[in-house]
Amino acid sequence: MGVPISQMWTVASYVLGKKLRRVERYPIVLMLEPLFRCNLACAGCGKIQYPSDILKQNMPVEKALAAVDECGAPIVSIPGGEPLLHPQIEEIVSGIIDRKKYVYLCTNAILLEKHLHRFTPSKYLSFSVHMDGLREEHDEAVCRDGVYDVAVAAIKTAIERGFRVTTNTTLFDNADPQRYREFFDKMTELGVEGMMLSPGYSYEKAPDQDHFLKRETTKNLFRRLLDNPRRGWRFNQSPLFLEFLKGDWNLACTPWGNPTYNVFGWQKPCYLLQEGYTETFQELLETTDWESYGVASGNQDCQDCMVHCGHEPTAVDQTFGSLSGFLATARLTLFGAPQRDAGGDDDRSAPIPAPHVPPRELVELESSVR
Numbered sequence: 001m002g003v004p005i006s007q008m009w010t011v012a013s014y015v016l017g018k019k020l021r022r023v024e025r026y027p028i029v030l031m032l033e034p035l036f037r038c039n040l041a042c043a044g045c046g047k048i049q050y051p052s053d054i055l056k057q058n059m060p061v062e063k064a065l066a067a068v069d070e071c072g073a074p075i076v077s078i079p080g081g082e083p084l085l086h087p088q089i090e091e092i093v094s095g096i097i098d099r100k101k102y103v104y105l106c107t108n109a110i111l112l113e114k115h116l117h118r119f120t121p122s123k124y125l126s127f128s129v130h131m132d133g134l135r136e137e138h139d140e141a142v143c144r145d146g147v148y149d150v151a152v153a154a155i156k157t158a159i160e161r162g163f164r165v166t167t168n169t170t171l172f173d174n175a176d177p178q179r180y181r182e183f184f185d186k187m188t189e190l191g192v193e194g195m196m197l198s199p200g201y202s203y204e205k206a207p208d209q210d211h212f213l214k215r216e217t218t219k220n221l222f223r224r225l226l227d228n229p230r231r232g233w234r235f236n237q238s239p240l241f242l243e244f245l246k247g248d249w250n251l252a253c254t255p256w257g258n259p260t261y262n263v264f265g266w267q268k269p270c271y272l273l274q275e276g277y278t279e280t281f282q283e284l285l286e287t288t289d290w291e292s293y294g295v296a297s298g299n300q301d302c303q304d305c306m307v308h309c310g311h312e313p314t315a316v317d318q319t320f321g322s323l324s325g326f327l328a329t330a331r332l333t334l335f336g337a338p339q340r341d342a343g344g345d346d347d348r349s350a351p352i353p354a355p356h357v358p359p360r361e362l363v364e365l366e367s368s369v370r
Contacts (some may be wrong), residue, residue: 003194003236004164005115006123007075007102014074015320025055027073028313031271033262034059034092035081038109040142043250044170044200047081049273057263061116065095067261072282077104077128083110089116093155097124104128108167110147113153114133121162127148128191129155131167133185141170152190168196175212177224184233194236195220198308199245201272215304219247227340237308239332240325243272246307248326248337249315252304253294257313269293271309273301 012027018026019135036047037055068076076096083089084107096103106128119125129221132141135148157231167187169179198223199213213221222245235242243249262346265277266284270293278284294302294310318325 001052001178004123009066010074010102010303011316015317019321026289027071027257027259027281029073029075029077029258029309030068030073031258031260031309032064032076032078032092033080033260034064034083034086034089036076037085038080038082038108038148039085040082040144042140042142043118044172044270045276049161054263057085058088058265061091061095064261067266067281068096068099068101071261073101073259074265075102075104077106081107082108082111084115093119093125097122098122102126102167103308106130108142108147109151109154112151114162114353116158116163119163126164126166127158128166128168128196129192130169131183131187132169132171133180137175137179137183141172151355155190155192156168164181165192166194166196167169167192168198170198170200171213171219171220171225172200175221175225176257177221180225181230185230188230188232188234190309192234194234196236196308197242197245199306201305201307213304217304218245218304218306222246223340226258227337229336238312238319239314239337240315240318240327241308243332243337244311246314246337251311251318252318253305253310254313255290255310256285256290257317259310272305330351366368 001239004277015028035055035058036050037231038045040046041048078089078092080086083105086092089105093105093140095105102124104126109127109129114126114128129151130142131148131151138151139145147357155167169183171179184195199218212286226242228293240249241251253263258271260267260271261281265279266281267274267363268276268278268284269288269290291297293299295305302358315325319329320326
């Protein structure tokens, strides 16, 4: 796994503590958006479609750190926009590290080399570089030639200077599985700590509305991507979430697990849907009708969503909060996923297996210790 032991221990202790106190809803990752402004105009993202007066806003440092304290999540992800455009981003990051929170600063890396001197290597800080494939795919996704090469150079420099570096990749329905397997090889060769994957979600304001993934398409794609993985690939995600993407593990959405705080306040109900804002995190928890979201709710906006921000918290909760989830995670970590009877790297017509469920003996064992 591409997650440090210290980080896993921190999250495990946090989850188990919530379980022991019988807390029903709690955050695992805070999505802190200090600005929407960006130096790219990616076709699959609608963040820069806000009016210019909104794009000019920078979240004050004190408000950002107050949100971190109020939320209490052990991990803070800083997306955007492009966070390195924030004039005080290093102060926000430093304040989060002082609180011993793990922070992932998401960046397209165009400005990373220029601004590395503003940061100090720490086990609590990782630069999460947006990489949507090899050169051709990535530059097409971000709608600008040459960005892939700039990002690769920045990754190399950051690693050489002792920083933790991960990548985050969003895939759409035009993704070529073999090309992305080659991309995983390339990122592994560069020495990134781990790779994060997510299917594209249909942002209402995104310029390109034609290539977002449907649920069954997502499963088919990720089976071809992740079956028979190369030795050395490391993913900065729960093994259960990766199995979920392949349709081999069932995860409900936990929208409160990755709450979003931005210049408007606490976003209801999640990072992907905008249905209002609250002033406080507690108000978000208490006033949001959580039963109205997720596949089981019948909400049409949720039917095709398999994005990490809603389902990764469920995977983490199952891993550290249930015996079956913990044992399944251990098995996947030690031995990998079971190999399918048919299909190889380039076999795109392999039969679709039935969804995986935990072995009966694991479920019975979990029930017996409750």
